[in-house]
Amino acid sequence: MIERDAFSADAHRYLDGEPFRELEGGEFATADRLVAEAREYAERLPALDPALDEVVMAAVRRRTPARRRGGLAWHMAPRTVRIRPVWVGVLAAAAALVLWVAPRAPVPAAPTGAALRPVADTVYVRFELSAPKARTVSVAGSFNGWQVGALAMARDSSGLWSATAALPVGEHRYEFVVDGTRWVPDPTAHAQVDDGFGGRNSVIVVGPKGLVRS
Amino acid sequence: MTTIRTLLVTSLMLAAPAAAAAQDAGIEARLEARGLPAGLAHDVAAIAADASARGVPDQPLANKAIEGWAKRVPAPRILSAVRQFASQMSSARDAVRAAGIASPSGTVIAAAAEAMRSGMRAEQVRSVVRAAAAAEIAAPGLSVAAALAAQGLGGDQAVKIVVSAMRNHQSMADLLDLPSIARAMHDQGLSPGDIEHRILDGGDGGDRDGRRTGDHGDRPPLVPPVSRHDHAPGHLNFTR
Amino acid sequence: MINGLSGVHPSDGDVVRQVLAGDVEVYRILVERYRSEFGRYAIASVGDRDAAQDAMQEALIRAFDALATCREPDRFGAWFFRILTNQCRNAVARRRDTVPVEDLDPPGSERTDQDLERGELGAALEAALARLTPEQREAFVMKHVDGRSYEEMAELLGVGVDALKMRVHRARDAMRAMMGALR
Numbered sequence: 001m002i003e004r005d006a007f008s009a010d011a012h013r014y015l016d017g018e019p020f021r022e023l024e025g026g027e028f029a030t031a032d033r034l035v036a037e038a039r040e041y042a043e044r045l046p047a048l049d050p051a052l053d054e055v056v057m058a059a060v061r062r063r064t065p066a067r068r069r070g071g072l073a074w075h076m077a078p079r080t081v082r083i084r085p086v087w088v089g090v091l092a093a094a095a096a097l098v099l100w101v102a103p104r105a106p107v108p109a110a111p112t113g114a115a116l117r118p119v120a121d122t123v124y125v126r127f128e129l130s131a132p133k134a135r136t137v138s139v140a141g142s143f144n145g146w147q148v149g150a151l152a153m154a155r156d157s158s159g160l161w162s163a164t165a166a167l168p169v170g171e172h173r174y175e176f177v178v179d180g181t182r183w184v185p186d187p188t189a190h191a192q193v194d195d196g197f198g199g200r201n202s203v204i205v206v207g208p209k210g211l212v213r214s
Numbered sequence: 215m216t217t218i219r220t221l222l223v224t225s226l227m228l229a230a231p232a233a234a235a236a237q238d239a240g241i242e243a244r245l246e247a248r249g250l251p252a253g254l255a256h257d258v259a260a261i262a263a264d265a266s267a268r269g270v271p272d273q274p275l276a277n278k279a280i281e282g283w284a285k286r287v288p289a290p291r292i293l294s295a296v297r298q299f300a301s302q303m304s305s306a307r308d309a310v311r312a313a314g315i316a317s318p319s320g321t322v323i324a325a326a327a328e329a330m331r332s333g334m335r336a337e338q339v340r341s342v343v344r345a346a347a348a349a350e351i352a353a354p355g356l357s358v359a360a361a362l363a364a365q366g367l368g369g370d371q372a373v374k375i376v377v378s379a380m381r382n383h384q385s386m387a388d389l390l391d392l393p394s395i396a397r398a399m400h401d402q403g404l405s406p407g408d409i410e411h412r413i414l415d416g417g418d419g420g421d422r423d424g425r426r427t428g429d430h431g432d433r434p435p436l437v438p439p440v441s442r443h444d445h446a447p448g449h450l451n452f453t454r
Numbered sequence: 455m456i457n458g459l460s461g462v463h464p465s466d467g468d469v470v471r472q473v474l475a476g477d478v479e480v481y482r483i484l485v486e487r488y489r490s491e492f493g494r495y496a497i498a499s500v501g502d503r504d505a506a507q508d509a510m511q512e513a514l515i516r517a518f519d520a521l522a523t524c525r526e527p528d529r530f531g532a533w534f535f536r537i538l539t540n541q542c543r544n545a546v547a548r549r550r551d552t553v554p555v556e557d558l559d560p561p562g563s564e565r566t567d568q569d570l571e572r573g574e575l576g577a578a579l580e581a582a583l584a585r586l587t588p589e590q591r592e593a594f595v596m597k598h599v600d601g602r603s604y605e606e607m608a609e610l611l612g613v614g615v616d617a618l619k620m621r622v623h624r625a626r627d628a629m630r631a632m633m634g635a636l637r
Binding site for chain 3: 005006007012015016030034035037038039041042045046047048049050052053055056057059060061063
Binding site: 036170181190192195205208 | 280285389
């Protein structure tokens with residue numbers, strides 16, 4: 001079997017996030033795998049030691065202060081740099097940077113519109129999943145911004161996990177997340193639909209009377 | 215589910231292209247706040263701004279990117295999916311406009327796109343939209359039809375049920391109940407044909423004459439594992 | 455209390471001008487900012503945290519020494535990035551001199567799918583990175599480890615987008631060939 005040892009032009013376009021014509025299944029998988037491994041690698045990279053800052057400052061203090069030459073710098077009009085808003089946004093919260101190198105921690109759900117709507121438009125929905133071997137199970141979906149830790153479920157003695165959430169009426173897409181990494185559909189949902197990434201989402205349509213389950 | 219804010223944003227988008235750049239920055243910042251790397255956030259925001267300029271809602275695209283990132287989908291795949299979704303929403307917008315809504319809201323476009331993604335055809339989308347008495351009911355109508363179809367009722371049957379419910383001036387509440395009712399009947403062992411007949415013969419899922427009043431104003435209903443619809447005897451009896 | 459600087463997040467240009475005006479202590483703002491922003495890039499390019507730490511330290515001190523030659527203080531980041539990249543390349547060269555390439559974990563040679571635990575994958579990628587040319591490694595890290603867009607990379611490296619794409623494409627092909635485990 002001849003092994004291709006370079007990515008096709010289309011595979012590179014795909015990896016560059018550009019439109020591409022055609023990619024056969026094996027190439028897709030190889031490309032995705034490379035990207036996934038790089039991401040894993042990135043997430044496991046440690047941070048540089050912040051103690052480095054003081055070492056630098058100590059060295060800097062010992063030096064002759066850097067001086068502006070001839071005052072020319074004052075007259076340099078700052079050039080508009082497209083990249084700056086990105087940097088400022090990224091650096092705005094130092095805590096966020098720690099997340100680059102630490103495993104992604106669950107983020108508490110931000111207040112959603114549901115909290116502000118009149119009660120008649122919000123309904124309690126109960127989610128259930130039988131998973132006796134799981135260590136943690138949560139629900140992540142369109143109603144909580146797909147945050148893995150936002151709706152944690154509780155386990156009973158038989159291994160049935162459950163959680164009840166107040167949801168606005170209408171259609172919601174979601175999946176269960178088992179042990180933080182395994183995305184699992186809800187067999188009791190109204191429908192399973194393609195999520196656009198090659199997986200499935202469970203769909204429920206919630207009326208003001210809640211869900212009917214038999 | 216897209217909110218009023220999306221509707222406002224979308225209409226502003228159409229009215230003021232210059233605002234697109236500002237909105238683009240908003241999406242990029244939101245994506246970065248959710249952990250997407252700067253490059254990916256930038257690229258998604260660009261697709262969203264482009265879509266916005268073409269009259270397609272951008273928040274669903276941002277949400278799709280957030281979903282992909284949460285599911286640890288590789289960045290190129292996320293971009294591919296976002297692009298595809300934008301294209302689907304474009305087709306959906308055309309279908310909705312062909313059905314008579316000249317400036318469809320982001321909500322109905324997104325609902326139509328999701329319905330088409332799950333298999334509904336453009337002409338089925340048009341049927342549902344045309345039957346909707348008001349624009350606000352089109353989106354839930356589409357979601358319900360898509361859910362019924364995905365449950366195995368078949369696209370044409372699902373559309374028939376939804377159109378019938380709309381023509382009978384059923385409320386949004388009754389419409390939204392249909393997938394639950396169909397599911398409960400299915401779990402009881404009824405075939406799709408039977409389910410369709412029961413629902414259509416009952417008119418709307420059965421609440422018209424046997425309607426309970428005053429149940430829901432006091433407290434939000436908590437749904438226990440057993441059925442809690444107690445219709446008139448002999449009508450849609452699906453208790454355990 | 456920082457004199458002369460406005461807001462919670464003063465711009466690079468403001469800080470540079472303040473330092474050049476004599477307020478050395480505010481240089482710490484840039485030190486923290488870029489130790490954070492480029493730290494991961496340094497570790498991934500050099501392949502060793504301690505050596506990357508040294509490279510970053512050296513780069514920050516040299517940047518201070520040369521601050522008056524920074525012609526566009528508002529673009530301090532890109533200017534600093536070049537200094538950092540040089541230090542990282544020096545660090546890699548020094549490591550090569552002390553650790554023979556043959557002793558680095560051979561990537562992908564005898565691995566099977568069953569061997570691929572998480573740690574193994576990370577090690578394979580790291581070893582493969584070490585074998586790229588400096589330009590390819592830096593480009594791959596910026597694109598796929600830092601997740602930067604080509605436009606950003608062009609700003610930081612002062613190289614055109616087309617040339618960067620070629621570097622990244624070559625890096626990917628080399629990574630694919632070396633990481634036999636991908637098949």
